[in-house]
Amino acid sequence: MTDAAAQTEAKSGPVLAADGRPLKASLRRALRAQKMRALLLIAPLLLFIMITFILPIADMLFRSVENQIVSETLPRTVVALEDWEDHDQPPSEDVYAALYYDLFEAAEFRIHSRVGSRLNYEMTGVSSLFRQSGRGVGRFDTDIYTDQFAELDADWADPRVWATLMEDESVRAALPETASAYDGWVNVTIEANEDDPLEEDVEDYVYTALYRDLAARGYDGSSAMLSEAAEAVGAFETVSLREQFAEIDEDWLDPAVFETIWVYSPNYTAGYFLTAVDLQLTADGIEPQSEDLRVYLTLFKRTMFMSLVIMGSCVLLGYPIAFLLANLPMRISNILLILVLLPFWTSLLVRTSAWKVLLQQQGVINDILVWIGLVADNDRLALINNQTGTIIAMTHILLPFMILPLYSVMQTIPPSYVRAAKSLGATDWTAFWRVYFPQSVPGIGAGCILVFILAIGYYITPELVGGRTGTFISNRIAYHISTSLNWGLAAALGSILLILVLALYWAYDRIVGIDNVKLG
Amino acid sequence: MNASSDADHFVVFDRVQKSYDGENLVVKDLNLAIGKGEFLTMLGPSGSGKTTCLMMLAGFETATHGEILLDGQPINNIPPHKRGIGMVFQNYALFPHMTIAENLSFPLEVRKIGKSDREQKVQRALDMVEMGSFGGRRPAQLSGGQQQRVALARALVFEPELVLMDEPLGALDKQLREKMQFEITNLAHNLGITTVYVTHDQTEALTMSDRVAVFDDGRIQQLAAPDTLYESPENSFVAQFIGENNTLMGTVESIENDLAVVKLDDGELIDTLPVNVTKVGDRTLVSIRPERVEYDPSRLQPGAHTVKAEVLEFIYMGDIYRTRLRVAGNDDFFIKTRNAPDQRRLQPGEQIEIGWRAKDCRALDA
Numbered sequence: 001m002t003d004a005a006a007q008t009e010a011k012s013g014p015v016l017a018a019d020g021r022p023l024k025a026s027l028r029r030a031l032r033a034q035k036m037r038a039l040l041l042i043a044p045l046l047l048f049i050m051i052t053f054i055l056p057i058a059d060m061l062f063r064s065v066e067n068q069i070v071s072e073t074l075p076r077t078v079v080a081l082e083d084w085e086d087h088d089q090p091p092s093e094d095v096y097a098a099l100y101y102d103l104f105e106a107a108e109f110r111i112h113s114r115v116g117s118r119l120n121y122e123m124t125g126v127s128s129l130f131r132q133s134g135r136g137v138g139r140f141d142t143d144i145y146t147d148q149f150a151e152l153d154a155d156w157a158d159p160r161v162w163a164t165l166m167e168d169e170s171v172r173a174a175l176p177e178t179a180s181a182y183d184g185w186v187n188v189t190i191e192a193n194e195d196d197p198l199e200e201d202v203e204d205y206v207y208t209a210l211y212r213d214l215a216a217r218g219y220d221g222s223s224a225m226l227s228e229a230a231e232a233v234g235a236f237e238t239v240s241l242r243e244q245f246a247e248i249d250e251d252w253l254d255p256a257v258f259e260t261i262w263v264y265s266p267n268y269t270a271g272y273f274l275t276a277v278d279l280q281l282t283a284d285g286i287e288p289q290s291e292d293l294r295v296y297l298t299l300f301k302r303t304m305f306m307s308l309v310i311m312g313s314c315v316l317l318g319y320p321i322a323f324l325l326a327n328l329p330m331r332i333s334n335i336l337l338i339l340v341l342l343p344f345w346t347s348l349l350v351r352t353s354a355w356k357v358l359l360q361q362q363g364v365i366n367d368i369l370v371w372i373g374l375v376a377d378n379d380r381l382a383l384i385n386n387q388t389g390t391i392i393a394m395t396h397i398l399l400p401f402m403i404l405p406l407y408s409v410m411q412t413i414p415p416s417y418v419r420a421a422k423s424l425g426a427t428d429w430t431a432f433w434r435v436y437f438p439q440s441v442p443g444i445g446a447g448c449i450l451v452f453i454l455a456i457g458y459y460i461t462p463e464l465v466g467g468r469t470g471t472f473i474s475n476r477i478a479y480h481i482s483t484s485l486n487w488g489l490a491a492a493l494g495s496i497l498l499i500l501v502l503a504l505y506w507a508y509d510r511i512v513g514i515d516n517v518k519l520g
Numbered sequence: 521m522n523a524s525s526d527a528d529h530f531v532v533f534d535r536v537q538k539s540y541d542g543e544n545l546v547v548k549d550l551n552l553a554i555g556k557g558e559f560l561t562m563l564g565p566s567g568s569g570k571t572t573c574l575m576m577l578a579g580f581e582t583a584t585h586g587e588i589l590l591d592g593q594p595i596n597n598i599p600p601h602k603r604g605i606g607m608v609f610q611n612y613a614l615f616p617h618m619t620i621a622e623n624l625s626f627p628l629e630v631r632k633i634g635k636s637d638r639e640q641k642v643q644r645a646l647d648m649v650e651m652g653s654f655g656g657r658r659p660a661q662l663s664g665g666q667q668q669r670v671a672l673a674r675a676l677v678f679e680p681e682l683v684l685m686d687e688p689l690g691a692l693d694k695q696l697r698e699k700m701q702f703e704i705t706n707l708a709h710n711l712g713i714t715t716v717y718v719t720h721d722q723t724e725a726l727t728m729s730d731r732v733a734v735f736d737d738g739r740i741q742q743l744a745a746p747d748t749l750y751e752s753p754e755n756s757f758v759a760q761f762i763g764e765n766n767t768l769m770g771t772v773e774s775i776e777n778d779l780a781v782v783k784l785d786d787g788e789l790i791d792t793l794p795v796n797v798t799k800v801g802d803r804t805l806v807s808i809r810p811e812r813v814e815y816d817p818s819r820l821q822p823g824a825h826t827v828k829a830e831v832l833e834f835i836y837m838g839d840i841y842r843t844r845l846r847v848a849g850n851d852d853f854f855i856k857t858r859n860a861p862d863q864r865r866l867q868p869g870e871q872i873e874i875g876w877r878a879k880d881c882r883a884l885d886a
Contacts, residue, residue, distance in 0.1 A: 420613035421578055422600040424627035425678065431601075434626070438617045 055314035067269040096241040107134035109291035136248035145207040272492035320403035323473035326410035359384040385467025402447035475502030531554040536586035548738040563725040564735030606675035606683040614659035621655035645677040791878035796885040803886035812880040825874040
């Protein structure tokens with residue numbers, strides 16, 4: 001009776017342990033030590049993977065959308081371009097002034113060529129334009145402003161006077177462009193030139209900013225020196241910054257240059273991804289890439305297609321071998337298995353180079369074909385430096401990844417199934433096709449996923465034997481990583497590849513079911 | 521040879537030998553005739569060649585020498601799928617990727633039987649094993665016993681005249697096994713099919729079969745009906761393999777008609793039935809079933825020899841008592857007595873006289 005009473009009581013509330021605490025809490029406590037120990041055991045590997053693998057990859061993927069370089073290097077230009085309305089005409093003098101200050105400072109820090117390279121991905125020629133201009137802005141004729149201010153009042157040439165003036169908040173508010181330019185100059189002097197801003201002559205561009213401020217807004221504050229200057233600037237001799245830039249390079253009059261800067265000024269951009277799928281970002285929105293630059297979609301399609309072909313030939317070649325391995329006596333199958341694994345013990349480079357020797361026009365295979373008369377001597381087969389070469393070499397290299405999962409699945413299929421089928425009246429073929437084959441499908445699935453995913457990201461082999469028509473998207477990624485240094489585009493291409501693989505995996509799970517994949 | 525097509529010679533093994541490695545014979549000179557409708561069990565320890573015989577009959581192994589005839593036709597060169605023999609495997613071998621109905625339908629499909637006909641036959645076969653409502657399930661969703669029934673139905677659905685069963689009940693628990701034993705025998709007899717059943721479980725062999733072939737060392741040691749096998753084993757292997765058995769070693773002292781007096785190694789004399797002994801002085805292994813040993817003086821036959829025994833252990837087993845004795849230096853001599861109201865329980869240490877009817881005690885080869 002008491003037991004039954006206790007049970008009904010227990011059912012009404014949470015189940016309690018003997019000491020009166022909830023059973024769930026007790027269980028958690030009891031398992032906590034185990035969980036901690038498990039965590040400690042994997043902690044070194046987890047840390048290692050996190051630091052050396054996950055974080056760099058996350059950083060790399062982040063680069064596919066990151067675009068701070070433009071707004072960080074050319075901050076004033078980016079802001080000034082917001083007021084640019086007629087994109088068919090070069091922008092106003094304000095934009096050129098902002099570009100002048102930005103470029104001058106960037107050139108002092110020697111980072112102007114970097115933003116040039118970045119923008120060069122989007123518009124050819126910008127890189128050299130920026131490099132020239134970085135040198136050019138120092139030789140602008142803006143020293144006339146400096147001279148005129150110094151003539152007006154010799155104190156204008158004194159850096160200490162500038163420093164005092166710029167400490168005054170009301171002055172800074174009245175002369176925003178000058179304050180920004182002066183701050184930039186101080187920063188350059190200290191950081192880039194390691195000099196004292198109180199000792200060095202203030203650069204011409206700060207005087208230019210001062211002139212522009214006073215000319216545009218006037219001055220009605222308390223500083224006598226500034227009031228005097230504000231009255232005088234109306235009579236100053238002036239110089240057009242736009243023409244100064246045009247003197248360096250006529251391209252600065254091309255609105256397209258500013259349009260490129262404007263389109264790529266946000267901190268994050270879809271530009272790399274658009275480029276990766278043969279589109280481009282323009283002021284009017286997303287447009288198809290010009291025809292001679294469309295390479296990536298073709299490469300993606302080719303990568304997919306060739307990976308599928310390689311996967312298919314691996315199934316065709318691997319299935320019989322795996323079947324044989326699974327059905328031979330253990331002693332013989334072990335020897336055969338070593339033969340299957342042998343390629344793993346040979347360097348990938350050596351194997352690929354061996355294929356070069358075999359497949360080239362004067363190579364062993366062509367020699368044999370000519371010798372037995374299948375191929376004319378002057379009409380030798382092109383087996384390498386094209387798609388055929390890549391397919392042959394990669395099928396060979398990836399074959400073990402197909403055979404091993406197939407073999408381990410086939411090993412688990414008891415021979416009694418086929419026997420049962422035969423005893424029920426099925427011919428050898430029917431017994432295989434209706435009974436054995438369906439049970440080996442999980443192995444085929446595992447092998448296909450493995451081979452396909454490996455193939456889609458393969459690099460070395462297509463690089464060595466692929467020639468022009470047999471290369472993969474990965475070769476393009478490697479090119480952007482190590483040669484063109486366009487890491488953003490490389491990251492975007494890599495991200496698309498990753499997404500493709502995940503999408504295929506998802507599709508496979510929906511169609512076949514990932515539970516049906518067995519590696520052993 | 522044409523005579524072999526008659527009812528007693530439905531399946532014939534004619535001087536069949538089998539070797540896997542060319543050095544050792546797994547099956548040595550097997551001669552066996554199985555009658556139509558007969559339930560024959562091949563019984564033997566593992567490695568005795570019984571499964572090999574079954575596989576040769578099914579066509580999965582080829583005989584190294586000799587001929588196997590099915591209904592008068594030599595079948596050595598006929599591939600398994602053309603033999604039309606139903607087979608039930610040890611692990612059932614139900615195709616895991618097909619439903620139960622598809623499993624049963626498979627042998628009919630490969631025989632190109634029409635769809636409606638097929639469905640009808642499948643349903644009938646499933647009903648026969650009381651699995652009629654399970655057609656849509658997968659094998660993995662069934663219990664062991666249910667899988668066993670389906671495997672049986674699948675082997676029978678295409679109406680073979682001969683069904684082979686390779687230890688089909690080995691994976692079931694005791695109760696289910698006993699139930700299935702009964703069902704299989706009933707089914708086989710009702711359908712009139714010839715059954716060759718392989719097992720290493722002697723109880724199964726005794727309860728199910730019309731005849732049992734006891735295999736050892738690649739030969740049939742004895743081929744007989746279950747009762748004959750149990751009560752009249754022809755040699756010491758069969759005696760020890762089938763049922764519980766007490767053995768004593770001795771030498772034939774005198775031999776006449778159906779009575780041989782054997783002198784046990786400690787000098788005592790016992791009465792035996794001469795089976796494999798022919799002359800005085802033969803060494804012999806005397807075999808006696810535990811339930812045939814008497815110790816109540818009133819039940820002993822007058823004039824028969826008795827043997828002294830010391831009670832070592834009394835084991836209460838519910839329906840029977842099992843008592844361990846020391847007889848002629850043998851400490852493992854068991855007797856079994858029914859738990860009857862008037863039955864006396866022997867006490868350890870007690871000295872008793874035991875005896876038996878001479879024909880229950882068989883003097884076999886040593």
